Amino acid sequence: MRKRLPAGTYLFILAVITGTAYFINLGYNDIWNPNEGFYADAVRHLLQNNNLLDFFFNNEYRFNKPPVTYWVIALSCRLFGLSEFSIRLPIVLLALGTCFFTGSISGMLFGKKTALWSGLVMAVSFQFLINTRYAAPEIPLTFFFTLTMYFFVRFIVYRKPFALWSAWISLGVTMLVKGYPYLIIITAIMASYAFFSTGRNFRNFVHELKQYRILTGIVISLLIGMSWPFYSWIKFGNDFLHVLDTETTYRAFRYQADWFRDLFFFPLVMLWGFLPYSLVFIPVAIASAARADYRRELLFPFVWGAIILMVFTIARFKLPTYFIQAHPAMAVVTGWYLGQSRFSFGFERWIKRLGIFLPGMVFIMVFLAAMSLLNTGHYYLLLLLLPASSLILSYRNSDKRWILGTFPLTALVALFLLFTASVLPSLEKVRPYKEIGAAIRSRSDGKNSYVYLENRFLHNLPYYSRQKTAAISSGALQKISVQVPYFLLAEEKDTMAVAQGSTLWKGIVYKKNSEAAFFPFLLSYYHYLHGDSSGFRKYRLLMVFPGKNILPQGYPERE
Helix, strand or coil, X not given: CCCCCCHHHHHHHHHHHHHHHCCCCXXXXXXXXXXXXXXXXXXXXXXXXXXXXXXXXXXXXXXXXXXXXXXXXXXXXXXXCCCHHHHHHHHHHHHHXXXXXXXXXXXXXXXXXXHHHHHHXXXXXXXXXXXXXXXXXXXXXXXXXXXXXXXXXHHHHHCCHHHXXXXXXXXXXXXXXXXXXXXXXHHHHHHHHHHHHCCCCHHHXXXXXXXXXXXXXXXXXXXXXXXHHHHHHHHHCHHHHHHHHHHCHHHHHCCCCXXXXXXXXXXXXXXXXXXXXXXXXXXXXXHHHCCHHHHHHCHHHHHHHHHHHHHHHHCCCCCXXXXXXXXXXXXXXXXXXXXXXXXXXXXXXXXXXXXXXXHHHHHHHHHXXXXXXXXXXXXXXXXXXXXXXXXXXXXXXXXXXXXXXXXXXXXXXXXXXXXXXXXXXXXXXXXXXXXXXXXXHHHHCCCCCEEEEECCCCCCHHHHHCCEXXXXXXXXXXXXXXXXXXXXXEEHXXXXXXXXXXXXXXXXXXXXXXXXXXXXXXXXXXXXXXXXXXXXEEEEEEEXXXXXXXXXXXXXXXX
């Protein structure tokens, strides 16, 4: 009899391929606008100043986020040098760690059979996957959030005190990634789980909370999580408190009129953000919630996801990235289903059609469209052997159901490999930020100056130029009062009237400040490839020499 590839071995091979894909061309792209620019420049200042507590962006204090994201990036840059790769490396490592702990949670709750599935589902959840490509707090937050949940699950399964105290310490670190609201969210998950797991009996509920050492744990988490905010308040006073209020209280409670649309914001985010398995998770979650035995079995991931959904639906300010912290819980539920057959044949048939084949075919069509429209090499068609292997092996293998479930995963990994290997590197043709920064540094001779940008602000330019950067209107180009040589990045048509300037660089720049809305940027690039450059503007970088070369008041000092 011919030997067949075990499903577990195939899943492990896919895990290795997916993990490797995270690293492909990781440092190739310039720093992305706007969010990555904040962290790149802040870490540059941190290393330059040897100050782990005070953060700067564009030569100004930055209070907007707690320190852990800066610290992990700074550690990487200290070890490997300041570069795009070392800035993004800790994000990828924390992403892989998140997948590992997601699988570990699934393994503790449901056994080893589901652990690899849950980790893989987490690794390819669409919104999580795309956030691994740039430095921002979302992945560190998801890692420490998941780490907290991992230690909490270890405690409720094994009742080991070390796991409990590790959970409270991890919660404190989570607060140092994104702020004190996560103390409320995670303690709400713990308390809700205690309430439902004790049969909603108040006396048993109180006893369970005592087992969690909840008051002592909250104190430990507060001591860790509020240490940096307390330091910043002592040092900077109301300046810090104003930013803290804007970043937390205002976002949570500011008035928004369209409450009906807000109600469906995160369910829609769940639908596209958890692809390719959202169309598996949603019907499985609904069907499982309708059965008492499955509700009990899936209680912890259900409570985890439900609390995040409720909290951020109530909060007034909404971003899709807020829901990434629910993805590990959703991956655990999805892995539980994919690892073991639990439903009727009719239900399974519809899941196979709607949740497995449909997303897989959609991603293959997107793959082919991207190849055709963005002029990638035809040899990238070989990547489609990945989803093809899933279909072929499922047909020829006794573990048919297990391997068939990998079809949407392999289709998305093939698409991700196409983007990391070809599409994202090709975008650098219209992203000249490093080149602009190098031109500025080559003429600044290590001295501080100013960089003025006409009608816009590029958040990665302070990092690349090593200079104070400011936006200026077109009408003010002739009114710049700086009396030392400065740099001006302006539209080519507007630089003709600037006297006493020498051209350092000229080329095209994306006309919008943000590349975070990636699809419009990609669409502009597609049009550019086909002769329509309306999504970009022709810019010229000048070094301007005023008449008097004296140091004006307010000239930035070197740090």
